[in-house]
Amino acid sequence: MARELGAQIHRLRKRVRTAIAVKWAFVGLSAGLFAAAAGIAFGGRWWALLWEVSPATVTIVGAAGGMLAAILASLLVRLDEFAVCRTLERHSDLKDRLSSAVWAANTAHPQRTILARDALESLQSVDIARAIPLVHQRYWRLPVAATLVLIVAIALPSLSVLHSPLKKQEQAAIRQQGSQLRKVAARINKEPQADRQLAERLDKLGRQLQSGRLSPTDAHVKLNKMSDSLLKKSEKLAQANAAIGASMVPQRYAEAKEYLAQEAASRLRAERAAATSAGDGRHVKDEATLSSGSGMPAKGSFPRATHGSGNGQDIEIPSEMVERLAQLYGMKDFQEANKLLAEMRRRLGLKPSPATQEDVSQYLNALAKALENANMQQIAQHYKKVVEALNSMDWRAAQKALDAAQRAGDKLGSLMEIQALEMEAAAICSGQLPGRNEYGSTDREARGRKGTGNARDGGRIPGASHLDKDWAKLYAPRATQTQKVPARASSLINKNGQMKRVEVESAPEPGARASVPYYEVYPQYRDAAEKALSREDVPLSERKRVQEYFDALR
């Protein structure tokens, strides 16, 4: 009897455990959904990490996490046989039969057999599935409520009816900016030298903007921050670029070539003079370069020293090729330069004649010096190696050095491309939102600003330069006597990077000049005059005169 009772209680325990797990799973699911809803609703401000992934991910993770945690917690609930019996008794008409039988069995009560039999008989009439159902209908209430809250959290901010046309326009512009930023981020990511962190930040910002869950103010703040950061970076790069001075390469090349040509000519002359005075009968050929009759080489061309007749093939690598290379470096067209280098490498692979080798060596030496002078040392040093290799007739080493020069060019080109993309991103970030001026305020806000008049056509009017000046004079960020850091009257950014709207309505600071543009003040006065005129206490005969006075003011 006791064994049978034990078996029944064991089955009952499993049922209760499952029921607890199911119930807590519902609770966990609901908690997860509520948490997801809260994360989605407030994510922009407090839990940015949560909503930077998609709402769907947040929801799934929240719901699954809640369920899992709840199920695991349910496994930790201590279920002794007595508690299990009491649970069933609470939900049935057993009236403590089961728990009393368990108690009697454990205490060797004289009536334990009768109590156990009575409990088992009564248990047969109990529908356990009904007494302890795994899923109660009421369990659904919480998840349903949580789902509704979640839907509201997701859908409410996007509801069209809740937004003014201006705001919709702003949001569309923000989305577009987000999309553009993500494209730029993808392009940056393709570059081998890309700053992955920056690309990631851009992509993240793009996603935030695209999600449409960012208020225009917050979007503007974030874009401003990103823009500032990119501009600072680009300034540094611009300084570095300025030092590089790639555009000077062709000119430096011409100068270097001229200098090296003259140096070569003088060295040749010195060698010839030394040979003549020694009378050793050595003959130095100066066929081409000294053929001008003046005793000087043609401008920019190298005098050719005496060599034996060429053993190798006379493969032409003309000076124009190197000159073109210098021009391409000057234009920062590393792609075209690389094509030219590939061709040059191919020709060197055919083992050119010593004469050609000598010419090429001299031209490339000039290019190396030009690059060095333009602060492009990384590429220049590879060309120096090329020259060294050519001088020692080591074609393979020359080819390798050309390869290295090509890679260095690629690297520099990639960096420049990235810089261009970053500038593009900065341009996107600093792009004006529709209806929003460069200070982050809407025209409507500007018009409504206290103490500046309520002009119907007031505020900043794009394209009107004098108005821009007035605007900047009045509303642009600036340092005041008390505020040393430039600040603006409204839409101040607090230290958390959020907009803090402050309407200023006060007298100007002592010593500060307060001026309100005429076009802002005039409509107020006109309205006041019209009201005054319409009042009966202005005599009819005088009204016209008053009218004329104000018209004259205009």
Next chain:
Amino acid sequence: MSIEQRAEEFRETFSALREEIGRVVVGQTETIDGALSCLATGGHALLEGAPGLGKTLLVRSLAEAVSCSFSRIQFTPDLMPADVTGTNIVADTPAGREFRFQPGPVFGNIILADEINRATPKTQSALLEAMQEQAVTVGGERRPLPSPFLVLATQNPIEMEGTYPLPEAQLDRFMLKLLVPFPTQAQMGAILERTTTGEEPAVKPVVTGERIVQMQETVREIALADHVRDYLLRIVMATHPESELAPAEVRHYVRYGASPRGAQALALSAKVRALLDGRFNVATQDVEESSAQALRHRLILNFEAEAEQISADMIVEMAVRAAQPDEKLPV
């Protein structure tokens, strides 16, 4: 005889008694069951109700249904203790004059103490020993009372003038305090029908005194599991204002809580309910259902309770709520 058979017999006897009394007394089922519970456990009952509700009739019918001796004591202010317990009298015997004990009405199996609160406390106290110890001491000699012994006292809660409220010690001796409710219109119709037309129904004895004693033994064999016992004790403790279990209302309105006799009465009463329900174990529901009858007369409420018309039943209900076990699994 197995416990199951005895339990079955218990239920049959109880039903027979209930049915027999019901032939005379219309309605009042709870009061009848309470009185029978006292009979089946060896306790005593105090019946409280307005005049004319059938308290005396109920007790008399119960006595008639049990074939054992019945005494009725009409308590009046001039009733003396000796009138209840009996006294030694001088009697002429063939051997000469001698003192002989003349048993009082208390020497019966079922005693009806009618309008008990009309007697002086001195006389009321004459029942103390009898009720608790089932014996009386007269002239220095202790005399046991017959078994079964059941005191069923009645009192009228309305007419308070010229009455002597029962002292706490006396009240505590009553196992249950049964409130006799006013009959419903239908019940009154039935009463009229039975009492004003033809012959009034008579009660026949359906059970012997021995059988009652057996019933009392059977009741005590019913199991009271630890958790039910703890619950019962928590209820009793919750009626004490100084107890940690006491709810705020008890602390505010109760001067003194239920005595250990209250716990005993509650347990026995709950056991009777379990038996009647066909169980061999006491359930928490039995305890809850019996708590008012067993505890209401044991609580001494303070002036504030009286002023705010807080009844003992309300306090018991609060104590029951406060004593609920905290053993619920989250299902």
